[in-house]
Amino acid sequence: AQSVTQLGSHVSVSEGALVLLRCNYSSSVPPYLFWYVQYPNQGLQLLLKYTSAATLVKGINGFEAEFKKSETSFHLTKPSAHMSDAAEYFCAVTPFYSSASKIIFGSGTRLSIRP
Amino acid sequence: DSGVTQTPKHLITATGQRVTLRCSPRSGDLSVYWYQQSLDQGLQFLIQYYNGEERAKGNILERFSAQQFPDLHSELNLSSLELGDSALYFCASSVGMVGTGGTGELFFGEGSRLTVL
Numbered sequence: 001a002q003s004v005t006q007l008g009s010h011v012s013v014s015e016g017a018l019v020l021l022r023c024n025y026s027s028s029v030p031p032y033l034f035w036y037v038q039y040p041n042q043g044l045q046l047l048l049k050y051t052s053a054a055t056l057v058k059g060i061n062g063f064e065a066e067f068k069k070s071e072t073s074f075h076l077t078k079p080s081a082h083m084s085d086a087a088e089y090f091c092a093v094t095p096f097y098s099s100a101s102k103i104i105f106g107s108g109t110r111l112s113i114r115p
Numbered sequence: 116d117s118g119v120t121q122t123p124k125h126l127i128t129a130t131g132q133r134v135t136l137r138c139s140p141r142s143g144d145l146s147v148y149w150y151q152q153s154l155d156q157g158l159q160f161l162i163q164y165y166n167g168e169e170r171a172k173g174n175i176l177e178r179f180s181a182q183q184f185p186d187l188h189s190e191l192n193l194s195s196l197e198l199g200d201s202a203l204y205f206c207a208s209s210v211g212m213v214g215t216g217g218t219g220e221l222f223f224g225e226g227s228r229l230t231v232l
């Protein structure tokens with residue numbers, strides 16, 4: 001079975017500061033991992049994904065995440081926060097080998113940016 | 116614009132009623148997923164269809180049902196509605212499934228907001 005834990009339901013950083021959103025996963029088989037972002041009154045959209053290629057994955061809007069198997073983590077970072085980054089962020093996992101994928105989302109982390 | 120269309124965007128109804136939410140996936144996508152998003156439960160996976168067949172089931176109540184039609188659009192039927200069913204219902208689509216050529220990336224619609232009074 002797969003599961004995702006996002007540490008911190010709410011993270012607040014100053015504009016220009018480092019953004020770090022934490023995600024730990026549990027999977028009995030090699031996983032695919034994703035970060036999605038949800039802006040107010042919108043659906044989720046993909047930020048980046050890990051699909052067993054490079055462990056450091058770069059996404060849109062300057063975000064990146066590193067897959068660390070030993071720590072079962074897939075934390076999301078951005079060197080310098082911008083006001084437009086304020087949104088809810090979801091980490092998700094799905095098994096690498098599956099004929100019936102069931103993508104499991106974490107509970108989400110709301111990112112606030114202070115001027 | 117993700118290419119996934121959901122209707123209606125907003126729906127207000129009474130307890131005990133039945134509603135149908137509709138989803139048109141992106142052109143070419145064979146998989147459709149339904150999720151329920153509420154403040155207390157977060158984003159919960161309900162059900163997945165692939166090319167007309169049910170492929171995975173999550174926390175979907177027996178009062179809820181779904182289907183995917185030959186033209187690949189999908190409908191989620193919610194019956195005997197309760198106050199607790201008030202939520203945002205998302206449809207998402209993907210090209211395929213992990214293990215069958217897809218990487219699991221989902222494209223989400225903007226959701227249907229259901230309010231049960």
